[in-house]
Amino acid sequence: MTKPWAYDPAGPRVWIGPEAVGYLVADDVNANRGNHYFDVLKYDDHGHNTVFAQIGSGTVLQQVNLAPGGILNQPIYKPLLDFLTGAPPNGLGRPLNSGANGLYLFPYDWRADLPDQAARLEAFVDTVLSRPEVQAAHVQKVVLLTHSLGGLISRAYYLSSPSKVDQVISIACGFGGVILPLKILTMGDTWGFGIGFGALTVGFTEWETQALAQNWGTAYFQLPSSDLWFSDDGAIFDRSYIRDERQPLPHSHQASMSWIQLHNNATLTNRAESFFTSTSPSLDDFRAGTGSIPHHRIISKGRMDTVVAIRIYTGTSDACQFAMQTGLPVNPAECVPITRYEPIHGDGDSTVPYHGLLGTIAPTENRIYVLDNVNDHIEHFALTTRPEVHHLIASLLDGSVTNQTQVAAIFQSPGTVTELL
Structure with missing residues (x-):
């Protein structure tokens, strides 16, 4: 998120305000009652960006600086962007935001509804394809390279408008469903961006994200979208993701959504459910393949903190x-x-359950690439930084690799790995 009226040449920052300093110095709990900077990210009760409308999507986050000048930093997408735009032989040499073979960044507001973001992606693709240098090269389709929620946005787009998509390469997307947003709605979470010590937290606080997420569409549209989530329920795994011991546990999509509607924002729950039921095939259903659009999915597993x-x-x-x-x-x-x-x-990648990363697939599925080695279970964001993933992306782009079997020495098939209990 950026503030259009206050740019910082050092890039986006997370500020620790004077109330936090007072808490540290004076050891006074009341000193921690002050401005809550993330309040500017709130949506209204209908899930719309009207409260602080000037706050919108910025650009693709490359790294989080943990010390002045980036001496200490946590890379996010910088390694991947450097690979895609860097000069050969270490990079692909794609020009950034220009050229017929350029890398065009699509920043989206990850708080918003999924169909709204898919519509924005459609407009963005049209803009890219209408550029003079793109038309001069007779390029009529794009490759969508995504991470996490971006995969869902891309799938929603190509299911409704497939004619302008050549192929999709998605990394660590929970097409089958992500349960972390439900945790955020019910008890809060740092959403992967924060370190908490009671009332004092650097980054996102659990109570703050819980309050904000109630009106964010993203918290509802990433949940399991159909009964396919429960297709193997009770065989080995209990797939009920709402274990409310005060009542019979919901073991169906309808029962789960009814619980969420009762306890959270009913307007957004209904909006998500309306979208889920109108999408054909459902977002999680890959049993019949993806038609004329090859969709390659790169995932990891083995992280039992998911x-x-x-x-x-x-x-x-x-x-x-x-x-x-x-x-x-x-x-x-x-x-x-x-x-x-x-x-x-x-089992999962610390953010998305392995069950959600797979969705529902056919036994012959050959476009899922599982990177999971002994003592090397790769985290959700870290997957985008891995050289193996970069090399696979390059091979998918140039067409030298078209399926998992060709790279089986590095990437496993879902048929050869087991979901951990």
Whole structure:
């Protein structure tokens, strides 16, 4: 996100305000009550960007600087962009945002509804294809290279408008569904951007993202989109992702969406469900292939810190439980029954469950590339930085690789790996 009225030549920054400094110096909890800078990211109750309309999408995030001058940094998309635009032989030499074979960056507002972003992508593709140098080269189709949510946006686009897409290469996208947004809606999360210590957090705070996500379409449109999520429910895995022990567990798409509608933003839940039911095939259904558009999916797994479900139950406070275990005195008010929440973890890439990365596929599926080595289980964002992935992308772009079998020495097939319990 950028502020169009305040550009910083050093790039986007996350500021720690004076209330945080006061908390650190004075050890005063009241000093932490001040401006909450991420409040400017809020949407209205209908899921629209009207509260702070001047805040919109910026550009593709290359790295997060953790120290002045980027001495310490966390790379995001910089390694991939450097590879795509760098000079051969170490890069592909694609010009940035220009040329008939250029790399054009599509920044999108990841808070918004999925169909709105797909419509914006369609307009963006039309703009690129109408450029004079592109038309002069008689280029009529684009290759969509995506990561994470970008894959869903691209799939929504090509399912409705396939004529201008040559192929899709998606990295770490949860086509089958992502459960982390549900955790954020019910109990909060740093969404991968923050380190928390109680009331003091650097980056996203769990309580802040929980409040903001209630009105963000992205938190609803990334959830499982059909009953295909439950197609193997009960065989080996419990696929119920809402483990509300106060009621019978929902083991169907309709029951799950009804629970979400009851406890969260009903308007956005209904909007997501309306989109899910209007898409054919559903976003998660790859059993019949992808028609004339080759869709290559690069994924990783083996990270057992991936949220696959949320448990909701009645219990007591941590203070009460600690006192009961140690025999220490406790205020009776601490032992009043309360609603408790906890995440259930399983196999995935730390963000997307492996089950969601696959979606529903045919036994003959040959365009999923699983990078998962012993003692090298690759995280959601880190997958975009890997040289193996860069080389695969290059081979897919030049047509020397068209399926997983050709690179089986490095990338496994879903048929040769097992989802971990």
